[in-house]
Amino acid sequence: MEKSNNHLVIMAGGIGSRFWPMSTPECPKQFIDVLGCGRTLLQLTVDRFKNICPQENIWVVTSESYADIVKAQLPEIPETNILKEPCRRNTAPCIAYVSWRIKKQNPKANIVVAPSDHIVMDVPEFERVIRSGLNFTAETDSILTLGMKPNRPETGYGYIQADLSFASARNKEIFRVDSFKEKPDFATASRYVKKNNYFWNSGIFVWNVSTIINAFRVYQPAIAQIFENLIPIYGTPQEQDIINQEFPNCESISVDYAIMEKVEEIFVLPANFGWSDLGTWGSLHEQVPHDVYGNACIGQNISVYDTRNCMIHTTQERKVVVQGLDGFIVAEKNHTLLICKLSEEQRIKQFSEE
Amino acid sequence: MEKSNNHLVIMAGGIGSRFWPMSTPECPKQFIDVLGCGRTLLQLTVDRFKNICPQENIWVVTSESYADIVKAQLPEIPETNILKEPCRRNTAPCIAYVSWRIKKQNPKANIVVAPSDHIVMDVPEFERVIRSGLNFTAETDSILTLGMKPNRPETGYGYIQADLSFASARNKEIFRVDSFKEKPDFATASRYVKKNNYFWNSGIFVWNVSTIINAFRVYQPAIAQIFENLIPIYGTPQEQDIINQEFPNCESISVDYAIMEKVEEIFVLPANFGWSDLGTWGSLHEQVPHDVYGNACIGQNISVYDTRNCMIHTTQERKVVVQGLDGFIVAEKNHTLLICKLSEEQRIKQFSEE
Numbered sequence: 078m079e080k081s082n083n084h085l086v087i088m089a090g091g092i093g094s095r096f097w098p099m100s101t102p103e104c105p106k107q108f109i110d111v112l113g114c115g116r117t118l119l120q121l122t123v124d125r126f127k128n129i130c131p132q133e134n135i136w137v138v139t140s141e142s143y144a145d146i147v148k149a150q151l152p153e154i155p156e157t158n159i160l161k162e163p164c165r166r167n168t169a170p171c172i173a174y175v176s177w178r179i180k181k182q183n184p185k186a187n188i189v190v191a192p193s194d195h196i197v198m199d200v201p202e203f204e205r206v207i208r209s210g211l212n213f214t215a216e217t218d219s220i221l222t223l224g225m226k227p228n229r230p231e232t233g234y235g236y237i238q239a240d241l242s243f244a245s246a247r248n249k250e251i252f253r254v255d256s257f258k259e260k261p262d263f264a265t266a267s268r269y270v271k272k273n274n275y276f277w278n279s280g281i282f283v284w285n286v287s288t289i290i291n292a293f294r295v296y297q298p299a300i301a302q303i304f305e306n307l308i309p310i311y312g313t314p315q316e317q318d319i320i321n322q323e324f325p326n327c328e329s330i331s332v333d334y335a336i337m338e339k340v341e342e343i344f345v346l347p348a349n350f351g352w353s354d355l356g357t358w359g360s361l362h363e364q365v366p367h368d369v370y371g372n373a374c375i376g377q378n379i380s381v382y383d384t385r386n387c388m389i390h391t392t393q394e395r396k397v398v399v400q401g402l403d404g405f406i407v408a409e410k411n412h413t414l415l416i417c418k419l420s421e422e423q424r425i426k427q428f429s430e431e
Numbered sequence: 432m433e434k435s436n437n438h439l440v441i442m443a444g445g446i447g448s449r450f451w452p453m454s455t456p457e458c459p460k461q462f463i464d465v466l467g468c469g470r471t472l473l474q475l476t477v478d479r480f481k482n483i484c485p486q487e488n489i490w491v492v493t494s495e496s497y498a499d500i501v502k503a504q505l506p507e508i509p510e511t512n513i514l515k516e517p518c519r520r521n522t523a524p525c526i527a528y529v530s531w532r533i534k535k536q537n538p539k540a541n542i543v544v545a546p547s548d549h550i551v552m553d554v555p556e557f558e559r560v561i562r563s564g565l566n567f568t569a570e571t572d573s574i575l576t577l578g579m580k581p582n583r584p585e586t587g588y589g590y591i592q593a594d595l596s597f598a599s600a601r602n603k604e605i606f607r608v609d610s611f612k613e614k615p616d617f618a619t620a621s622r623y624v625k626k627n628n629y630f631w632n633s634g635i636f637v638w639n640v641s642t643i644i645n646a647f648r649v650y651q652p653a654i655a656q657i658f659e660n661l662i663p664i665y666g667t668p669q670e671q672d673i674i675n676q677e678f679p680n681c682e683s684i685s686v687d688y689a690i691m692e693k694v695e696e697i698f699v700l701p702a703n704f705g706w707s708d709l710g711t712w713g714s715l716h717e718q719v720p721h722d723v724y725g726n727a728c729i730g731q732n733i734s735v736y737d738t739r740n741c742m743i744h745t746t747q748e749r750k751v752v753v754q755g756l757d758g759f760i761v762a763e764k765n766h767t768l769l770i771c772k773l774s775e776e777q778r779i780k781q782f783s784e785e
Contacts, residue, residue: 098750380785382778394766396452398782401772405755409768414745416761416770417754424736428752431734 078208078215083130084186084286086175087122089139089147089193090162095357095422097429098413099390107193108146111355112365113375113392118355119150119193125200126189129207134186136179137193138162138171157312163321169335170300170327174320176289177304181311186286187215190332195279196364198351206348210283213248213344220292221251221283222337224276224345225352230266233356235259235278235333239345254343257333276347280354282332283346289336296339300327358406358422362388388419432562432569437484438540438640440529441476443493443501443547444516449711449776451783452767453744461547462500465709466719467729467746472709473504473547479554480543483561488540490533491547492516492525511666517675523647523689524654524681528674530643531658535665540640541569544686549633550718552705560702564637567602567698574646575605575637576691578630578699579706584620587710589613589632589687593699608697611687630701634708636686637700643690650693654681712760712776716742742773 089107093100100106107118116124123135135154137147141161148156160175172190179186189207197203210221224237236258243253257278261269269275293301303323310319328335337343353364365373372381376391382400391397391409399407406422408415417425443461447454454460461473470478477489489508491501495515502510514529526544533540543561551557564575578591590612597607611632615623623629647655657677664673682689691697707718719727726735730745736754745751745763753761760776762769771779 380782382782383775391768394768396766397768399768399770400775400778400782401759402770407768407770409748409763412747412749414748414751414753414761414763414768416756417752421737421754424754428734428736428754 078212082185082187083211084134084179084188085126085130086188086190087137087193088171089119089137091194094426097425098410098415099408117150122193123151125203128204136175138175164325166327166329168332169330172332173293173300173304176286178311180286180290181308187211188284188286190282192280195354202350210346213251214283214285218288219344220340221344221346223279223281224347225279226347226349227270227277230263230270232260232263232266236269237276237278237345239274241274251344251346254345257338292336292340297335358388359419432566436539436541437565438488438533438542439480439484440542440544441491441547442525443473443491445548448780451779452764452769453762471504476545476547477505479557490529492529518679520681520683522686523684526686527647527654527658530640532665534640535662541565542638542640544636546634549708556704564700567605568637568639572642573698574694575698575700577633577635578701579633580701580703581624581631584617584624586614586617586620590623591630591632591699593628595628605698605700608699611692646690646694651689657681712742713773
C-alpha cells in the first residue's frame, strides 16, 4: 500500500434534522462540536486519517451552502478538494462525481468513503482496520464495507449478513457479504444480534478508484456517462459551472441501492471501534461517557440532582441545573431549548418544524 | 382625602434569591418583567397607583447598587425621590428614613408602603381598597395593614388574626387586629384557612406620616433619634453622605417586629385582589394564566407536549419545546438554565450558589 495513493472522501451534505436544536439546516451536526471536545464531527473525521492519507488527498463533498463552513473548519485541505453539489441527489451521484474527479488526478487512487457525522471512540483500532481494508483494496478489485459488531438490537441501522465460512484468502478478517438487510423491526434486530454474522452497515466503504468507476459503468451507466463526459473539465475553472448544469440530471439514489445491492461479490470487514452514526440524541447518549447515574453531560458547569439517564447538551449555556429528571434530553443552542423524553425523540423533527 | 397628600413608598431593596435564574443579585425580580407583559414588577407597582398618587409623591427606597436600575425603569419620578440605603438594615430603618424625609416635605402626608415585588391581578379592586385605607388614615391616627383573604393553607406567609366583631366605626370593612402570627406549619395553616378571621400579611401598610413617626418615637427611640437628628440635611446635597454615615448605626429589624407587634391598636383591611408576593416560582405558577393542563408559559414561542402543571419562564429564548414533564419549573436567563420539580423549589437557592 502506497500512502500517496490513499484518498479519503468525506460526505458532508446531511442536514441532521433529528439532532435539533443542536443541529439545524443552517449548521448541521457534522459542523458542530457535538462531543464538547473542541473539534467538530467533520474535523474529528479528518483527524482520524492523519496517519493514513496526505492532506492533499482528502476530499469533501458537500452542498454549495456548506462549502464556506467546510473551508473554515478544514483550512489544511486544498480548497479545490471541496466539491460542491448544486442539489441533493443522495450518495450515488456524490460518490460518482468525486471518484471520476480523483481518477483524473491519480488512476491508482485507493479510497475510503466515510460519512462526516459519525463518531469513533477507539481511534487506534479504527486506524488499524482502515489500513487493513486499504491493503486489501490496493491488491484486489473488491468493494469492501465496514461492518460494525452490534451490541444491541438497534432498529435504526441497516445490517450486513456475512458468510463467515468464506474469508478472503488475502485477509482473514474480511468475509463475503451474503446480503444487505434494511432497517429491521425490533424482533428481527433481536434475532440478528443473537447470531454472530450480522453487522451494522456503517456506510464506510473502501475501494480503489478503478473498481468503483467500473461498478458505476456496469450498474449505473447513466450516472457514469454524465461524469465520464466531464473528464476534460475536472480541475479547470469551468468545473463548478458545468457540474451545476449536469449534476441535477443524475438520478437521486443511494450508493447502497445503486451499487452495493447489485454487485455480485462484496466484502465486509467486521470491526469494533466504538462506532456510532450519531443519528439521534439516544445514540449520542449511548456513546459518550456517563456519570454513575447514566447522565451524559456536554457543556460547561452542568449540575444534576436526583437525575438519571439524561442526555444534557448545553454548550452555549454558562450554568445549568437539572433536578428530578429521568430519561430526558435537555438541549439548548442559539436561544432554542428542547426538553424531551429520550423515548420520544422520533418526534423531535416534527417539534423543530412546528 | 386630599390626593396631593397621598404618598407611595416602594421598598425595592430585596435580592430575590428563590427566583433564580430569572432573579439574580445583580438584577432581582422586582426589576424584571416577570409576567412577560412588558413592565417590570417595580413598574407595575407604580402603575397601580397612577390614579391615587401624584408622581412627585412616589418614593423608592433601594440599595445604592440598584439606584441606576430604578432611575432607568421609573424616569417619571423625581430622581431625588430614590432613596439609597448604604447597607441592608431590614424594613424598619428603611421606613423610618423615608417617613422623616417625607414629613419634612409634607407634614400632612398620607402614606401607602408597598413592596416592589408583589403582583395584583385585580387592579380596580386594589385601587378601591387602597382608597378606602387612605380615607381611613387621613382621618385617624391608625396603623392599617392589608390582609389578604387566604385560599389555601400557605406556609410561606405570616398571618393576621382579626377580631371581626370590632369593625371600625369609620369604616365597616376595617377591623382590629388580635395578633400577628409567624409563618405557620401546614397543620396550623390549614386550621387558619378554615376560620374566616385569618388573613395573609401582605406587607402593605397605610398610615399618615405623624402616626408612623410617633410609633417610631415610642417603640424604636434609637432609630427615631437618628432620623430626627438629620432633619436639617434632608433634601440638601449632603443628604447621601450623611445617610451613608448614619444609616449603618440603625438596628437591623423588620417593621413587623419593630412596630406592628408592639403597637397596641392596629387595624386590618381584609381584601381580595388576586395578590401574590411572588416569593417563589410556585407562587408565580399559581397566579398567572394557565393552559387547560395547568401549564403557565411566559416567553416567546413555547410549545408543550404531554406536559402538565409546569411553570415555564424563558423570556430570552426564541423557541422552546417541552415534552413529557409534569410539575416542573423550566427557567432560562442569561445563559443559565434551571429545570427543577416545583415540589423541590426550596432547593433553588442552594442550586444557585453551588
